[in-house]
Amino acid sequence: MSVDSYRDQEPGRPDVLAEHPHISIAHGSGGRLMHQLIDNVFAPLFKNPDFESQHDGALLEIAGAKLAFTTDSYVVNPLFFPGGDIGTLAVCGTVNDLAMCGARPLYLCASFIIEEGFPTDSLWRIALSMRQAAMKAGVHIVSGDTKVVDRGCGDGVYITTSGVGLVNQGLEISPRAVKPGDAIIINGDIGRHGIAVMSQREGLSFETRIESDCAPLGAPVMQLLEKGIDIHCLRDLTRGGLATTLVEIAESSCLHIGIDDRKVPIRDEVLGACEMLGLDPMYVANEGRFVAFVPAREAEQTVAILGDCSPDLTPVIIGEVSDGERGVVTMKSIIDAERIVDMLSGEQLPRIC
C-alpha cells in the first residue's frame, strides 16, 4: 500500500472555519452543515484513494478479499426508547452501513464511553440488547474498549461500533453507479424511529404507541443479491431522513431524482405525531429503512423480494432517476405540484441516533 497521497502539500485552513468558529448541534444533524464540515475539514486532510465521504463505508481490497469497513458513534438521547435502546441502535446502525455497501456484515467492534455514576445495571441491559441485535443480524462482536469520563463530561453512555463485511468481487454498489431510468424503491414506512425517540424524550404519549423501526438490513440486501437483482445503489434513511438521503445521492451521482410524495408510505399515527410536533416526516430519521436504486425492469421483482423478507412491511416504488436537472431532487405532491427538496439545513431532531 502506498501512502503517497498524503504527501500532497498540506491543505490550507479552509474559510469555513472562520464562517463557523464553533460547532453547533446542526453540524451533527446529517444535513448541509455536516457535509460542509466533512468536505472542508476531514476530506482534504484524510484524502487518499480509499477515503470515502459519499458512502456509508469504505470498500477495501486486502490480500485478495474485498471488504467493507465502517464506523458510527451513537449518542441517542434518551438511551432507552420504545422499540429499542442505544445498544440495539449501535449494532443495527453499523450492520446497516455494511449492508448498504452490498457487504455481508460479519464482525463488529464496540467501544464504550461511560459517564462516572452510570448504573451498571443499565449497562448490562444495553449490552444484552447488543447481544440480541447481533444474533438477529448474524454478526459477532469480537473486540472492544471501555473508557470512563468524569461526571458531567458525558451523558450516560456513548457507543461507537465499527464493522467489517465481505463484498462479492465485481460488485459495485455506490452513488456513482446510479443511472438514468433507475427505479427507486423504499422497503417500508418512514418516520417511526425519529418519532419514537422524540416522544420518549419529550414525555409525549400518543393514542397508538409508536415503536422505533430499528432493524438489521443485512438479510434483505443479501436476498436481493442472491436473487440476481442488479443493485446500483443502496442507502439507509438515518439522520436527515429520506429527503436528505435522496439529495446526497442526486448530488453525488449528478442526476435528477423525481419522487411521488403520495407513494411514500407513512403510518397515520406517525403523520399525526409529525403534525403535532411540527416535523416534516421526509426529514425524520429511520433505523430500518433504506432505498434501493435498481434498473426499472427489475423494480417489481425487487419489491416482491423485499416484501417476502419483511411480511410486516410494504415496500413500494417511490420514484425514478433521470438526466433532467442534475443534482436536484423534486417531489410531486398531492395536488401534482412539484417542489425542489433540499437537505436538512438546520437541526430538526438532534441526537436521534
Next chain:
Amino acid sequence: MSVDSYRDQEPGRPDVLAEHPHISIAHGSGGRLMHQLIDNVFAPLFKNPDFESQHDGALLEIAGAKLAFTTDSYVVNPLFFPGGDIGTLAVCGTVNDLAMCGARPLYLCASFIIEEGFPTDSLWRIALSMRQAAMKAGVHIVSGDTKVVDRGCGDGVYITTSGVGLVNQGLEISPRAVKPGDAIIINGDIGRHGIAVMSQREGLSFETRIESDCAPLGAPVMQLLEKGIDIHCLRDLTRGGLATTLVEIAESSCLHIGIDDRKVPIRDEVLGACEMLGLDPMYVANEGRFVAFVPAREAEQTVAILGDCSPDLTPVIIGEVSDGERGVVTMKSIIDAERIVDMLSGEQLPRIC
C-alpha cells in the same frame, strides 16, 4: 460463519452489578475493576469463538485473508499536551493495537463525538495531527462519522478509531503463546506520556519539558518479524502502565513473570515528576512503549533490531518468564528484595488516553 455460539442460554445478571451499582472512574483505568467489568458483563454476553478479551484486537479469517480488527475510544484530558494531542493518540493508539497483534496496520476509521460550541479551529488542528500521524504510521483513514452532543454532555471532543491490519498466515502472537524461558524486552523508557498529560492538566512545569512518547509501533514490529524473530507476545504499555500489562499477561498465560526493577529505563525527570506527584512510574501510561516476549536465544538480536529502528531509545531486557508461581509478577528492587506486583486497583491517572 455461524452465530450458534450466541444461542447458548442467555447469561444471568452477574453479582458484580450489585457490588458496584454505579460506574466509577476506576472502571476506566485499565486495572482490576475494568477487567472485572469486561469479564462479567461484556465477555459472557458477547461470547463467540472470535471474541477477544485478553488481547489488543481480534484475529479474523475472512475469505482467506488473516486480519486483525480493533477499536479504542480516546477521551484524553486535556486535548492538547506536550508532544501530541487527542488526534495523534487516536491514530497511534489504534495502529499500536494492530501492531501488537503482529499485524501490518493498513486502514483506520475515525468517529468524532463533538460537544456543541467546540472551536472548529481546534477540530482542524486535531484532524491535522491525525493526518500527520497516519502518514508516519503508513495507514489510510478511509471512513468516519461525526456526532454532536449538547453543551455540557461532552468535553470538547472524543474520538474513536478502529483499525484493520494484515497478519501473516501461521503467525500467532498472543499471551497464550508465551513460554517459560522467554525473555521480556522493553523498547524504551517508561512514563513520559502519563507525566506529559498530567503536567499539562495540573498546570505543572518541570525544569525539563517532558513530552509524550506517543508514536506508531508498526515499523519496529514489522522489522522484528522480517528479521525472523519468533515473537511470542507483544503488548503496548498504555493505561495501567508496565505493571498492569505484565500482570495481565502473567494471568492469561498462567506463568510467572520476573522483572528486575533496576533495568526498567526511566528518565530522571520522569522519576522526579513521579516522586513529586506521588505516582509509581510502573503504573504510568505510555503511548509508544511495548514489551516483546521472545525466546531467550533471540533476546539480544531483538534488542539490536529495536535499537536500530529507534536510535533515540534504548531497548533492554527487563526480565524473564518461568513456570514458577503461576499468574504472578514479581519485581526485584534495588536492595534485591522481591515484591509481588498487582494490577492498578483504583484510579491513578484517569483520562490519560
